Every structure is written in structure tokens, then in C-alpha cells.
Amino acid sequence: MNYEPVIGLEVHVELNTKSKMFCRCSADYFGKEPNTHTCPVCLGLPGALPYINKAAIEDCIKIGLALNCTVSERSSFERKNYFYPDLPKGYQISQYRWPLCVGGRLQVTGDRGQDVTIRINRAHQEEDTGKLTHSEGVTLIDFNRSGVPLVEIVTEPDFTDTAQVRDYAKKLQQLFRYLGVSNADMERGDMRLEANVSVRPVGQKELPNYRVELKNINSFRFMVAAIEHEIKRQIAALEKGEKLSQETRGWNEDKKSTFLQRSKEEAHDYRYFPEPDLPELKVDRLQVTVDSIKKSMPELPWDKSKRFVEELKLTEAQAKMLSETKELANFFEEAVKAGNQQEVNAITVANYIINQKVDIKTVKPSEVIEKIKSKSAGLISDARELEKLAQEAIEENPQMVEAYKKGKVTVIQAMIGSVMKKTGGKVNPNKIREILEEKLR
Numbered sequence: 313m314n315y316e317p318v319i320g321l322e323v324h325v326e327l328n329t330k331s332k333m334f335c336r337c338s339a340d341y342f343g344k345e346p347n348t349h350t351c352p353v354c355l356g357l358p359g360a361l362p363y364i365n366k367a368a369i370e371d372c373i374k375i376g377l378a379l380n381c382t383v384s385e386r387s388s389f390e391r392k393n394y395f396y397p398d399l400p401k402g403y404q405i406s407q408y409r410w411p412l413c414v415g416g417r418l419q420v421t422g423d424r425g426q427d428v429t430i431r432i433n434r435a436h437q438e439e440d441t442g443k444l445t446h447s448e449g450v451t452l453i454d455f456n457r458s459g460v461p462l463v464e465i466v467t468e469p470d471f472t473d474t475a476q477v478r479d480y481a482k483k484l485q486q487l488f489r490y491l492g493v494s495n496a497d498m499e500r501g502d503m504r505l506e507a508n509v510s511v512r513p514v515g516q517k518e519l520p521n522y523r524v525e526l527k528n529i530n531s532f533r534f535m536v537a538a539i540e541h542e543i544k545r546q547i548a549a550l551e552k553g554e555k556l557s558q559e560t561r562g563w564n565e566d567k568k569s570t571f572l573q574r575s576k577e578e579a580h581d582y583r584y585f586p587e588p589d590l591p592e593l594k595v596d597r598l599q600v601t602v603d604s605i606k607k608s609m610p611e612l613p614w615d616k617s618k619r620f621v622e623e624l625k626l627t628e629a630q631a632k633m634l635s636e637t638k639e640l641a642n643f644f645e646e647a648v649k650a651g652n653q654q655e656v657n658a659i660t661v662a663n664y665i666i667n668q669k670v671d672i673k674t675v676k677p678s679e680v681i682e683k684i685k686s687k688s689a690g691l692i693s694d695a696r697e698l699e700k701l702a703q704e705a706i707e708e709n710p711q712m713v714e715a716y717k718k719g720k721v722t723v724i725q726a727m728i729g730s731v732m733k734k735t736g737g738k739v740n741p742n743k744i745r746e747i748l749e750e751k752l753r
């Protein structure tokens with residue numbers, strides 16, 4: 313029997329607001345002396361009352377809007393009850409039945425280059441817990457992180473391969489940085505991934521009646537490895553006639569395998585109930601409108617990339633590279649503007665920035681145009697000579713040619729780069745590209 317994976321993703325992102333979610337303590341806790349950013353609210357002392365951080369709510373709305381969610385006019389907070397030493401209140405304030413943002417979607421690319429739409433169930437607001445450090449037989453608790461705003465984004469189980477999952481996670485990271493709501497650094501734990509994995513016979517419509525939640529994933533690479541391993545483990549178990557059950561597993565990077573952490577609790581184990589100390593969250597009471605939040609948002613990376621292809625005629629690979637960060641995209645657009653006045657077109661600017669690996673921190677956009685202009689003075693224009701250079705690039709780089717033929721079209725940049733190097737930059741990269749593409753067709 314053939315099986316297909318069913319994967320859903322939960323992403324937590326820590327917001328970089330000035331203060332914590334429900335008190336005025338500074339949320340900038342990283343590297344600070346333990347237990348110095350605390351107060352009765354985030355220490356969970358009895359009788360302390362929480363109040364809502366508006367800046368965090370606005371960030372959550374931005375994330376929701378970017379993911380095509382509906383922003384709920386009214387939402388509310390609930391207590392998620394469980395006992396663990398990093399959670400002094402004995403419950404986490406979260407959203408459950410009435411989340412702030414619901415029902416979005418994001419387009420991702422799969423392992424065969426196919427477009428897939430991932431439905432987003434919700435993007436809700438919650439708070440972080442304290443941090444435990446286990447060392448030499450004791451456990452230390454630091455409450456500086458307790459109460460730092462977190463947004464959780466939950467997808468429907470729509471992923472069917474790990475390329476889609478990776479693309480989704482990368483896009484979210486890029487989005488958080490574009491929106492300026494988080495550094496989204498995985499190693500520091502600003503952004504955390506949990507994958508839910510099950511498998512079903514190909515053709516089966518219903519979801520499997522179990523799911524395995526993978527935790528402790530702190531890089532994109534580990535996430536892919538953990539999911540791939542889990543898919544294989546589950547298929548092998550089913551083929552042996554075993555029954556799989558709802559559980560939480562961790563990823564062991566040394567052993568390259570997943571291990572059982574606990575059999576999974578269900579939502580009812582948390583005894584969610586409305587947070588009695590917080591009022592219902594009404595967006596129209598925020599003193600800013602959803603519309604004004606929307607207007608304050610930058611152009612999103614995927615919209616930028618699309619515009620670079622449509623308006624500036626860049627290749628998709630170039631557009632993607634140049635919209636990687638907001639800073640690089642702005643730099644490129646500034647350079648294009650400067651180039652417009654001097655008859656240097658956008659494609660030339662894009663090629664130059666990519667091929668020369670221009671350092672946007674030390675070079676000004678206008679300098680890029682100057683350099684392009686001075687270079688274009690001594691360019692090789694003889695068609696036969698260009699042909700020869702392209703042919704040599706092909707013969708000298710068999711691995712790149714192979715990669716290109718397998719669909720990794722971006723290697724053509726490196727081939728163009730090799731010609732540029734050989735000639736001391738005396739060729740027009742667009743011309744060489746045309747010839748190379750022709751020859752490799």
C-alpha cells in the first residue's frame with residue numbers, strides 16, 4: 313500500500329514589543345540578569361491583575377492580515393491550565409474558542425515545484441512561560457521571559473511534503489522580519505516550530521485518527537529531518553500492522569531519530585475556561601482601526617517579488633533573491649530609480665547586485681549605477697567571442713550544467729559569474745545569460 317503524509321504546523325513567534333503581554337515589565341529579556349524583569353503579574357502572585365498590551369494586539373493583527381485571516385471584531389482570552397514549574401500561575405493566558413485572527417491562507421511551493429495553498433486555522437495571542445535551565449542536578453528558573461507576548465499560528469493539516477513545510481516556515485520568518493514584529497531567530501527561540509504528522513493510504517479522504525506532535529525543533533533543517541524520519545517510522549509501523557497513537561515526540565539530532573516524550577493530552581485536559589480578569593477584546597476599542605493597521609504595513613515579500621517579475625521583468629529567481637529582506641529590496645529599488653535617470657535598466661541593476669554580491673551596508677544605491685556605467689565602457693561586444701566564452705563556461709562547469717538541467721536554474725548566475733570573472737567583468741551579463749540559456753536549452 314502507498315501512504316501519503318498529512319502535516320500541520322504550529323508556529324510560535326515571540327513579539328519584540330517593549331513590554332510584556334499583561335504587565336509593564338520590559339519584554340527585552342535576552343541575556344539580562346535572571347529574574348530582574350519581573351513583577352507580581354508575571355510572577356503569578358495571588359491577586360495580581362493582568363491588563364492587555366495594545367502593541368502586541370496590533371502586531372498579532374498585522375500577522376493575521378498578512379496571512380489573509382479575518383480579524384475578529386470580538387475575541388477573548390482563556391486560561392489554559394497545566395502544572396509546570398516555568399508557569400507560576402498554573403495556567404497560561406491564551407486564546408482558544410475566540411481567537412483574534414481566523415481563517416487565512418498562504419501559498420507555498422512543494423517538492424515538485426507545485427503551488428499549494430495552506431489554510432491557516434488561526435493566529436492567536438498568548439504569553440510565554442519562564443525559562444528552565446537544568447544543570448548539575450539542579451534546575452534554575454528565570455522568569456524574565458514569563459509573560460512575553462507570543463503569537464501562535466496554526467495551519468490546517470494541508471502539507472503533503474516537507475518542501476512545503478520548509479517553504480511555509482521560511483516565509484513566516486521572512487514575514488515577521490518584514491513586519492518588524494520579531495527577529496524570528498530560531499536559535500534564540502524567537503520562533504519555534506511544532507509539526508503534527510500522520511500518514512494515510514493514498515486516496516483516503518478522512519484524516520488519520522491520530523497525530524504525532526514533534527517538538528524541540530530549533531532549525532529548519534532539523535524540522536525537515538524530524539518530519540522525514542517520522543513519516544518513515546509511521547509507515548513502517550503501519551505496514552507491520554501496528555496501531556499508531558496520539559503522542560508527542562522529540563527530535564534527537566545525534567541519533568537522527570524521534571523519541572517518545574509523552575502520550576499527547578487532548579484539549580479537554582487543559583480545562584480551558586474564560587479568563588475572568590480580562591475583558592472581552594473588542595477591536596473597535598483599540599483606538600486604531602484594522603484599516604489603519606493595514607495601511608501601516610509594508611508591501612509583503614511575495615507581493616514585492618511578484619511585482620519585480622511583472623514590472624521590472626526580472627526572472628523569478630532574481631526577484632526572490634532581491635526581495636529576501638526588506639533592506640535589500642529597498643536598496644535594489646533605490647538603485648533602479650537612480651538607474652532610470654541614466655539609462656541603466658532594472659535587469660542590469662539586478663544582475664550587478666546579485667553577481668557582485670554588493671554589500672548594501674557599505675555601498676550606496678547610486679554607486680551601483682556609477683560602477684555599472686564605468687564597466688559598460690569596456691564591454692566585449694563581439695558575438696563570436698561571447699559565444700566562445702559561454703561555451704567555455706559550459707565545458708568548465710559540468711556540475712552546474714547538470715544542476716541546471718535538473719531544474720536548478722539559479723546556477724546560471726554562477727556560470728555568468730565565472731565568465732564575468734574571467735573577463736574582468738567585460739561582458740554584459742544579460743547577453744551571456746541569453747547565450748547560455750540558448751545553449752543549455
Ligand code: ADP
Nearest residue numbers: 318319320321467468469508509510519520523
Ligand atoms: P494542540 O493544542 O493540541 O496543539 P492545535 O489545534 O493547536 O492543537 O493544533 C493542531 C495541529 O495539528 C494543527 O496544525 C492541525 O493542522 C494539525 N493536525 C490535526 N489533525 C492532524 C492529522 N491527522 N495529521 C497531522 N496533523 C494534524
Ligand code: MG
Nearest residue numbers: 322464466506
Ligand atoms: Mg497548539
Ligand code: ZN
Nearest residue numbers: 335337351354
Ligand atoms: Zn511583569
